[in-house]
Amino acid sequence: MLEHGGNLRDAMRHYGGSDWIDLSTGINPLGYPAPPLAPDAWQRLPEPDPELLRAACAYYGAPHLLPVAGTQAAIQALPRLRAPSRITVAAPSYAEHAHHWGGHGHTLRQVPYAQLDAAVRDSDVVVVCNPNNPTGDTIEAAQLLAWRAELAARGGWLVVDEAFGDTAPALSVAGHADAEGLVVLRSVGKFFGLAGLRLGFVAAAPRLLAQLADLLGPWAVSGPAQAVALDALRDRAWQAATQERLLRDGARMRTLLASSGIEAGGTPLFHWWPEARPEAFHEHMARRAIWVRLFRQAARGIRLGLPAHEADWQRIERALRDWREQ
Missing domain, CATH: 3.90.1150.10 (Aspartate Aminotransferase, domain 1)
Known part of the structure; x- marks a missing residue:
C-alpha cells in the first residue's frame, strides 16, 4: 500500500x-458541518438517491455522474475496464493512478506535464490531475478537450482527476463528460472537508458509467454519506x-x-x-x-x-x- x-x-x-x-x-x-441524520440513514440499505445525483450534477456542471466510495474506488476500478493499453500518467501526480494503471496488462509510462502534449500521440489512455497533486500545476480546459478528441478518435480515454478542482472551476471539464473518451473524477473530501465520508463522483458517458457501476457492485456509497453530501452540495x-x-x-x-x-x-x-x-x-x-x-x-x-x-x-x-x- x-x-x-x-x-x-x-x-x-x-x-x-x-x-x-x-x-x-x-x-x-x-x-462542512454535517447535519443530524434521520434514523433510516443508518438502518436502510443505501439505495441510490436521485436527489443527490441532481444536486451533484448541478454543483459540478456535469450531465451524468456516478457516486462512488471516494474517487479512490474509481481509480482502482478504471484500469480493469480496458483491454491492455498504452497508459501515460502525468508525473509527479497522485501516486495511486500510476500504481493501479501499472497492472492489468497495461504498459505504463510517466511523463512530466511539459511532455504530455507529445505523449498523447502514442497513448491509449492519458491520466492527469488538474490542479495537480502535489505541485498545483494546471492545464487549461481547452487543451484537455483537444487531447480528449484525439484520444477518443482511436478509442482512447482522457482521465482527469479534479479532486482539488473546486477552487478552480474554470479549469473543469466535467461539463463535457458526456463525450466519449472523457472521464472526470470529483471528490467531496477536499473542498468540503468531508474525507471521512468516502464519497466522490465520476463524470463520463452513460455507457462507461454503467460498466463502472456494474464493476463496483450494489450499495457502493453509504446512506449517511449520501445524506450529508446532499446538504453540502445544495448549500450555496x-x-x-x-x-x-x-x-x-x-x-x-x-x-x-x-x-x-x-x-x-x-x-x-x-x-x-x-x-x-x-x-x-x-x-x-x-x-x-x-x-x-x-x-x-x-x-x-x-x-x-x-x-x-x-x-x-x-x-x-x-x-x-x-x-x-x-
Whole structure:
C-alpha cells in the first residue's frame, strides 16, 4: 500500500505528544458541518438517491455522474475496464493512478506535464490531475478537450482527476463528460472537508458509467454519506463563504512561506515546493508537532495544507522562523 498524508497516528506514535497540527493532506480543515441524520440513514440499505445525483450534477456542471466510495474506488476500478493499453500518467501526480494503471496488462509510462502534449500521440489512455497533486500545476480546459478528441478518435480515454478542482472551476471539464473518451473524477473530501465520508463522483458517458457501476457492485456509497453530501452540495451560501476563506487563507500561507524564503506553488488548499532538504524540513516540523507531507521520490519536496485556528497559524510561523534562522 502506498504512503499518503493523514497518517497522524504514525506521527504521534513516533514523536509523541497529542497537540498536533495536521497539514499533511490538503483537506479543508474547516469542513462542512454535517447535519443530524434521520434514523433510516443508518438502518436502510443505501439505495441510490436521485436527489443527490441532481444536486451533484448541478454543483459540478456535469450531465451524468456516478457516486462512488471516494474517487479512490474509481481509480482502482478504471484500469480493469480496458483491454491492455498504452497508459501515460502525468508525473509527479497522485501516486495511486500510476500504481493501479501499472497492472492489468497495461504498459505504463510517466511523463512530466511539459511532455504530455507529445505523449498523447502514442497513448491509449492519458491520466492527469488538474490542479495537480502535489505541485498545483494546471492545464487549461481547452487543451484537455483537444487531447480528449484525439484520444477518443482511436478509442482512447482522457482521465482527469479534479479532486482539488473546486477552487478552480474554470479549469473543469466535467461539463463535457458526456463525450466519449472523457472521464472526470470529483471528490467531496477536499473542498468540503468531508474525507471521512468516502464519497466522490465520476463524470463520463452513460455507457462507461454503467460498466463502472456494474464493476463496483450494489450499495457502493453509504446512506449517511449520501445524506450529508446532499446538504453540502445544495448549500450555496456555505460554498461561497468557503471559497472566499480558502482564497484568503491560501494567500496568507503563500505569504508566510515567502517570508521564510520559500517560493511555493499549489492551490488555496495546499502548497508545495521542491525543498532542497525535504527530510530535514519534515523532521524539523514534526519535532514541533506539525505534520507535513514529505515527498522522497522524483518530486522531492514538501506539501502542506492549511491550519484550522489562529493559534495554529502562530505555531507554524514560529516553526518556519526557526527553520530559516537555524
